[in-house]
Amino acid sequence: MSVVALSGLSQAKLLDWYDANQRPLPWRETDDPWAILLSEILLQQTQVSRGIVFWHRMIEAFPTIQSMATSPVDSVLKAWEGAGYYSRARRLHALSQYVMLPSSEGGYDGLLPQSYESLLSLPGIGPYTAAAVASIAFRQPSACIDGNIRRVMARQQKKLEPTNRQVQSWADQHLVHQRSGDWNQALMELGATVCTPQKPQCQHCPIESSCQGREGPTAYPKAKKTKVKEVTLWTCVEFDSRGNPIVHQRDKDGLFGGLWGPQINEGDVPEAIHEQVFAGVVKHKLSHRSMTVHVFISTKTSTKLALPLSEVATSVLDQKIIEAIKGTDYFSSKSVTE
Ligand code: SF4
Structure with a gap:
């Protein structure tokens, strides 16, 4: 050599x-x-x-x-x-x-x-x-x-x-x-x-x-400053009669593109949502984004049947949201399984 x-x-x-x-x-x-x-x-x-x-x-x-x-x-x-x-x-x-x-x-x-x-x-x-x-x-x-x-x-x-x-x-x-x-x-x-x-x-x-x-x-080298954007989000997860959360496949060009999850909305939590069941606040960090998600459970049972989560790809954020829901008394009392 x-x-x-x-x-x-x-x-x-x-x-x-x-x-x-x-x-x-x-x-x-x-x-x-x-x-x-x-x-x-x-x-x-x-x-x-x-x-x-x-x-x-x-x-x-x-x-x-x-x-x-x-x-x-x-x-x-x-x-x-x-x-x-x-x-x-x-x-x-x-x-x-x-x-x-x-x-x-x-x-x-x-x-x-x-x-x-x-x-x-x-x-x-x-x-x-x-x-x-x-x-x-x-x-x-x-x-x-x-x-x-x-x-x-x-x-x-x-x-x-x-x-x-x-x-x-x-x-x-x-x-x-x-x-x-x-x-x-x-x-x-x-x-x-x-x-x-x-x-x-x-x-x-x-x-x-x-x-x-x-x-x-x-x-050396001089540290580069990474700008992290703080984002407030909220979601209100609906379940079907079998106890599966209703999830949708996200647009392939957006955040978590192609993955499945509940509808997540950007912006402050609307007043009316507080009539639903509060499940907690979930924090999630990406390289340029720090997300705070206010999680609610819909008291209404969906008439549609959802795909079980085990059959679709979900992000870590969506998994955290489901975990927050599973930790609530409301979830236990409803015997929701997934
Ligand atoms: S290359 Fe890195 S580890 Fe090696 S002497 Fe220089 S500063 Fe130290």
Whole structure:
């Protein structure tokens, strides 16, 4: 392996460290591009510990691209239930169907394409995922950048606010072409386990000697302020005669798109709703939204029959709402079962 010491960074030391210290993640034990793609899509917005649980669940339910492409999108959403950011599941389903198309119709005959550019053209695949899959699954020389790599780069280079272009350029320059997948993962692993946001362990860092920011690492990069919007919502859940809550499938383009749940309304709680049974207040946080939901149970029994919740995909917020309802005396006295 040829290594270069750009900025003094020792690629050999980092790769040796990765070989000895990488976490035993299940997708690191397979060469199957589909399994690797699934892990990358999940890890986009899910922590590794939870990602492992969902990765096993998805691989069991959809072991191949074909198995997902021939399944209804609702069963993909059901398997994804609890992982959050459900548009990822819908796009993954669209991707599987696209890849299964014959090449004469613009598809890939059931095989994931190998190049960065082709991967980038698939539904739900952005620059990070395209580079990660191209390098890890297909050994293509593509350098990826994510939050971990940005932090390592900012500290190595003592940069307060590196732009994406600067981070990409740094990653491109340092990419070890012969082991591109391992190199990308080594940088990310370092950021996730050693060069962490709050407590970097510089004394255990294999590339400390080239780090310009090691005297005060937490200053780099400058923290970005995330604006979190506070939202007040309310819902009044109706039950059918069998004790199932009435749920609707949400519009696929909105929040929790394609998932099922009770009608949730934005805005202050209307006065008239207080005639119904108050079940409590549920709090739920997304990356840019902090939601407070006032939950009521309708005293009217619906004449329609609802689908049991076990048969449809629901969000964590909807599950919290149902839990709040189940905790009420009213629910117990009505012997409502779900
Ligand atoms: S020396 Fe410290 S700040 Fe620099 S890359 Fe290593 S862990 Fe991060």
